[in-house]
Amino acid sequence: MSSLHRRGFLGRVGRSGIGLAAGLTILSDPRSVRATPANDKVILAIVGCGGRGNMVATGFAGRPDCQITHFCDVDRKAYDTRAKGIAACQGGKMPVYTPDFRKMLEDKSVDAAILALPPHWHALATIWCCQAGKDVYCEKPQSHNCWEGRKAIEAARKYERIVQIGTQNRSAAYNHAAREYIASGKLGEIHLVRVINQKGEENFPMEPDADPPEGFNWDMWNGPAPEHRYNPTLRAKWRYLWRYCGGDLTYDGIHQVDLARWLCGLKHPKTVFSNGSRYDRDGAAETPDTQLAVLEFDDLMMSIDVTLNTPYMIKADMGVRDGDIYPYWPQNTERIEIYGTEGLMFVGRMGSGWQVFVRQKNREPVIRDQMHGRFPDKEHQQNFIDCVRSRRTPNADIAEGHLSMLLVHYAMISYRLGGEKLTIDPATDQIVGNPRAMEYFTREYRKPWVVVEDV
Numbered sequence: 001m002s003s004l005h006r007r008g009f010l011g012r013v014g015r016s017g018i019g020l021a022a023g024l025t026i027l028s029d030p031r032s033v034r035a036t037p038a039n040d041k042v043i044l045a046i047v048g049c050g051g052r053g054n055m056v057a058t059g060f061a062g063r064p065d066c067q068i069t070h071f072c073d074v075d076r077k078a079y080d081t082r083a084k085g086i087a088a089c090q091g092g093k094m095p096v097y098t099p100d101f102r103k104m105l106e107d108k109s110v111d112a113a114i115l116a117l118p119p120h121w122h123a124l125a126t127i128w129c130c131q132a133g134k135d136v137y138c139e140k141p142q143s144h145n146c147w148e149g150r151k152a153i154e155a156a157r158k159y160e161r162i163v164q165i166g167t168q169n170r171s172a173a174y175n176h177a178a179r180e181y182i183a184s185g186k187l188g189e190i191h192l193v194r195v196i197n198q199k200g201e202e203n204f205p206m207e208p209d210a211d212p213p214e215g216f217n218w219d220m221w222n223g224p225a226p227e228h229r230y231n232p233t234l235r236a237k238w239r240y241l242w243r244y245c246g247g248d249l250t251y252d253g254i255h256q257v258d259l260a261r262w263l264c265g266l267k268h269p270k271t272v273f274s275n276g277s278r279y280d281r282d283g284a285a286e287t288p289d290t291q292l293a294v295l296e297f298d299d300l301m302m303s304i305d306v307t308l309n310t311p312y313m314i315k316a317d318m319g320v321r322d323g324d325i326y327p328y329w330p331q332n333t334e335r336i337e338i339y340g341t342e343g344l345m346f347v348g349r350m351g352s353g354w355q356v357f358v359r360q361k362n363r364e365p366v367i368r369d370q371m372h373g374r375f376p377d378k379e380h381q382q383n384f385i386d387c388v389r390s391r392r393t394p395n396a397d398i399a400e401g402h403l404s405m406l407l408v409h410y411a412m413i414s415y416r417l418g419g420e421k422l423t424i425d426p427a428t429d430q431i432v433g434n435p436r437a438m439e440y441f442t443r444e445y446r447k448p449w450v451v452v453e454d455v
Contacts, residue, residue, distance in 0.1 A: 042388055045070035045113045045134075046086070047101045047125060049078050052139060053116030054085070056166070059381055060114060060137075061089035066385065069093075070110060072101035076215030099217060101125070105132035112162075112388055115139060119251065120244045121223050123148035124445075126163060126398070127455050130155040135388050137381075139166040141254050142401035144224075144245070146409045146429055147442035148451045149402040155455040156398050164384040164394040165401030169259040169349050171380035174373035178347055178354045179263050181369065187340030187356065194337040195260050195304045197253035200311025203283025204240075207233045224449040233284060240285040246412045247287025249306045250405075252334075255349050257304065258396075258404035260336045263347065266302070267403055268426035269295040272410040275419035280309060293411035304411060321351030324372045329355075343368055351375040413440045 046057040046068055060066045067090055071083050079097045087094045098104045104113070105128060112135035115125050123143045129136045136156075142165050143149030156163045169175050181187065212218035212230040221235065222228060225243045238244035239251045249257075260266075276291030289308035294301060307313075315333040319325065329335055329346045338345040347354040351373040358368045380395065387394040406429060413431070414422050423432040431437040445451055 041065055041067045042385055043109050043111045044068045045072055045098070045101070045104045045110050046095070047072040047104075047113050047115050048117035048121070049073050049082050050116065053114070054082050056114055056116055056137070056139070056377075056381075057082075057086050058089050059377055061086045063381070063385070066090075067093060068095045068114075070098045070101075070104045070107070071095040072098045072104050072113075074099060074217035074221045075213075077213070100220065102128065105129065105134065108133075110134060112137060112384075118221075118238050118244050119246075120144045120225050120238075123152040124224055124449060124451050126152045127155040127451060130159040130161040130163070131455070133159065133161075135162040135384075136398075137164050137166065137384050138398075138401075140258075140401065141245075141250050141408070142398065142405050143409075145440070145442050146406060149405055149409075150429060151451050151453075151455050153399050153402055158455065160391075162384070162387045162391065162394060163398035164380070164387065165396040165398060166380070167255060167258045167396045167401060167404070168376040168380040169255060170262060170395040170400075171383050172351065172373055172376035173379075174351075174353055174371045175259065175263070175347070175376075177371050178345065181356075182263055182338070182340075182345070183265070186342065186369070187338065187345055188342030189299075190264060190338055190340045191300055192339040193260050193264055193300065193302045194339075195253070195256045195302065196332075196335045196337070197249060197256060198305065198307045198310045198313040198333050199248065199252075199315070200313070201248065201289070201308040203278075203280040203285045203289075204233065204237055206284035207231060220449075222446075224443070224445045224451070226444075227446060237285070240287045242286050245287070246408065247291075247306075248308060249291060249293075249304065250287075250408050250412065253304065253306060254404060254408055256334055256336055257407055258401070259347065259349055260302065260338070261404050261407065262400070263336070263338065264300065266297050266300070268424055268429070269297050269302075269407060269410065271296040271421055271423050272407070272414055273419065273421045274304075274411040274414040276306070276415055288415060291411070291415060293414070295407060295411070302407075304407075316348055316350070316352040318375065321373065321375045326355055326370070326372070327352050348373070409440075413437050416440060 061068045071079050113129045115138040119141045126136050209229040209231045218230040272295050274293035276288040280289050291306040293304040313333045314331050316327050327348050334349050336347040343356045343358045345356045353373040355370040356368045358366050383395045425432050
């Protein structure tokens, strides 16, 4: 058995000129003449500061080369409870409360916005930020539907903006090593990839409609989604409601889907088939709790397995991610299995490392190669700031995020059609010869929260 070490890998690729030691920056042609001077702080706004938003905001605020000057959230309570924590990370400098982030867009001093809103807002907020000359760090998933994802790319390119999607795995050294390992042919030919997202998530009741809490702008939170009176269940459980998201595969499983696609160098699928059900039917959840998808690429099949009724599956904690421990793969919640002719590679997200297994000897597992990881938030944020300054393409560029989201969107469209097999046109992203499927390609937007054709 051989084991690749992070320090040795970083040193090797650093000497080869890839630049991983500086935040895993993948270099390309500059996209804009505008760049923040190296001796100036990058001025940021956080838009949506819930759990994940607060984590990302404090990460950027703790950097000596950044400052968060605007705290944009429709909930005044979020500012009251979290702004002081952000200020503590940046020398006591309090961000200004901006309940409507469109006001922040008018401030020319803001270089970039961190978007951590619910998914139905991501594409529209990205477009508006690009139009206002702001770079964007957008949490996944990048879009609510196929069409708006493409529109967000058009805006990023038209206004020459850096847009990094929050799929941090692309900035992890161990994943770059895995990608190099696969590209070198050590795993042999690959014809099957399995993406796994398995959890324990129960259904939930729908609470009655009510008046929104004081200081909470429900109309803006609801944004592009259909008109609806405030409801605490909609606000809390949006992940499992079609109006806001596409279920756990869209919101969480996209991490594994994106990583698998990137590791194997995949783009558009040729065909997509998906079926499943909501077996835990006693509640308000709309998206499936059990789903299988099969995606056909040239010479490779990818399957995606989603279950929410498996509470015995184990998500890797920070002790595993940062402790040089490998998950117990059969019960790992969020893994990728890459089947090559020369070995089977298990890959875990967010620092869980990877291992390559070959044929057993004397009924004992044989691990041929492996590499531990680390949680890559800091590296991903470093890469974004590097690209804001240099105007180079980030590790998780918006176009890459869009390609990965398409796989999930296609799977959800097939599921909603009862398992129809979809044929994909890679030139347009569209579904060929299926008008019913194309009805899910976009959505009807509620004014004034509209993604327009000409961005």
